[in-house]
Amino acid sequence: MQKTLIINAGSSSLKWQLFEMPAETVLASGMVERISMPGSIFTIKYGDHQKFETTVDNLDQGQAAKMMLTELQRLAVIQSLSEITAVAHRVVAGGETFKHAVEVTPTVLAEIKGLSDFAPLHNPMEAQGIETMAQTLPNVKQYAVFDSQFFTDLPEMNAIYSLPYELTQKYHIRRYGEHGISHGYLTGRAAELLNKPKSDVDLVTLHLGSGASLAAVKNGKAFDTSMGFTPLTGVTMGTRAGDLDPAVLPFLMKELKISDPNEIMMMFNNDSGLLGVSGISPDMREIKAQEQTNPRAKLAIDIFVNRIAKYAGSYLTELHGADAVIFAGGIGEHNAELRQQIITELQVFGVKLDAKLNAAGHEGVISAADSAIKVLLIPTNEELAMVRQVAALQQ
Numbered sequence: 314m315q316k317t318l319i320i321n322a323g324s325s326s327l328k329w330q331l332f333e334m335p336a337e338t339v340l341a342s343g344m345v346e347r348i349s350m351p352g353s354i355f356t357i358k359y360g361d362h363q364k365f366e367t368t369v370d371n372l373d374q375g376q377a378a379k380m381m382l383t384e385l386q387r388l389a390v391i392q393s394l395s396e397i398t399a400v401a402h403r404v405v406a407g408g409e410t411f412k413h414a415v416e417v418t419p420t421v422l423a424e425i426k427g428l429s430d431f432a433p434l435h436n437p438m439e440a441q442g443i444e445t446m447a448q449t450l451p452n453v454k455q456y457a458v459f460d461s462q463f464f465t466d467l468p469e470m471n472a473i474y475s476l477p478y479e480l481t482q483k484y485h486i487r488r489y490g491e492h493g494i495s496h497g498y499l500t501g502r503a504a505e506l507l508n509k510p511k512s513d514v515d516l517v518t519l520h521l522g523s524g525a526s527l528a529a530v531k532n533g534k535a536f537d538t539s540m541g542f543t544p545l546t547g548v549t550m551g552t553r554a555g556d557l558d559p560a561v562l563p564f565l566m567k568e569l570k571i572s573d574p575n576e577i578m579m580m581f582n583n584d585s586g587l588l589g590v591s592g593i594s595p596d597m598r599e600i601k602a603q604e605q606t607n608p609r610a611k612l613a614i615d616i617f618v619n620r621i622a623k624y625a626g627s628y629l630t631e632l633h634g635a636d637a638v639i640f641a642g643g644i645g646e647h648n649a650e651l652r653q654q655i656i657t658e659l660q661v662f663g664v665k666l667d668a669k670l671n672a673a674g675h676e677g678v679i680s681a682a683d684s685a686i687k688v689l690l691i692p693t694n695e696e697l698a699m700v701r702q703v704a705a706l707q708q
């Protein structure tokens with residue numbers, strides 16, 4: 314019996330599940346939300362027990378991981394850390410190097426760090442997570458599962474930018490795409506729920522979390538996605554600007570008298586998006602609470618909804634229609650009002666929600682019976698998708 318610990322470190326959260334394999338039994342699962350923010354929320358569910366929740370200020374990824382290991386032992390889910398037989402980490406950017414999950418070796422770890430240009434907020438933090446776990450569990454095999462993998466075979470038309478072709482080829486400048494573990498899981502689960510073979514489904518998948526991205530899926534495979542060379546682009550996110558004219562960069566360098574472009578890039582990555590527009594928080598819950606009273610909260614939400622609807626509309630166009638639009642991610646799964654706001658903007662496609670099904674928020678169809686395209690709510694399960702990739706590698 315194997316106990317595999319899956320670690321999914323995101324920009325605002327640490328999610329994890331401890332699986333007994335090969336049965337895929339979840340021994341315990343949990344998350345820390347609001348990483349490095351006031352009021353980080355630590356939750357753990359184990360066995361048949363109710364979830365245990367506590368709030369601690371400003372937990373960072375390392376502290377969150379240590380708290381998880383301590384709680385697993387305190388709650389007697391495991392007697393000792395030596396019971397854990399494998400640990401797998403979500404790694405956002407695999408670049409051209411990693412097209413499949415791999416066991417982590419010192420070379421692999423160095424390469425993950427070396428790919429930080431492709432995910433500056435994520436790869437360094439994930440590499441640190443691997444190092445921390447390797448120190449805490451020195452005899453345990455560690456694996457890396459890549460978020461970019463699902464988009465490896467994007468059609469060239471959607472993969473490359475309209476730059477000089479020689480540069481594109483020489484420097485591998487392309488749309489790498491992210492959240493692929495989630496978009497891939499959603500594709501498989503949607504095919505099951507729609508009762509169709511995966512190779513037959515055309516979908517627009519909306520992963521709306523702290524980082525947010527959309528994918529167009531054609532015949533079960535990635536056809537397009539909103540994230541690009543890095544996870545900065547696409548729709549407006551918690552702290553990331555999303556699509557931006559590159560000319561803003563030299564302009565701000567000149568106006569702010571800043572000579573290092575990375576300083577401005579930090580601003581695009583960390584101080585922009587919902588936080589930058591609203592001036593309130595990157596957390597959609599806090600912005601939603603002020604939507605009626607604070608014009609900048611309303612503006613941030615209007616931009617968020619508009620950008621998502623624009624991408625979803627363009628994907629429905631390039632797919633020539635779809636079997637379903639899928640909502641997932643922290644925002645997509647938990648906020649019925651935002652789902653309604655986004656679908657309202659897509660009414661030209663004849664897509665309509667069923668108010669009761671949408672409000673209930675369970676996995677499955679949430680569209681009205683006469684909707685031209687089905688809408689599904691699917692709680693994403695990146696950890697399950699990851700443990701399956703690791704199990705396939707261990708065969």
Ligand SMILES: Nc1ncnc2c1ncn2[C@@H]1O[C@H](COP(=O)(O)OP(=O)(O)O)[C@@H](O)[C@H]1O
Nearest residue numbers: 323325326522523524596597598643644647648
């Ligand atoms: N009920 C809710 N309404 C609106 N937003 C929510 C709700 N619950 C969670 N969220 C948002 O979900 C986001 C986190 O999503 P998640 O997918 O867990 O993020 P990530 O994996 O990118 O760290 C946070 O910005 C939080 O505000």
Ligand SMILES: CC(=O)OP(=O)(O)O
Nearest residue numbers: 323324491523524544
């Ligand atoms: C790729 C990405 O943006 O991930 P997250 O949403 O977890 O920050």
Ligand SMILES: [Mg+2]
Nearest residue numbers: 323324522523
């Ligand atoms: Mg996430």
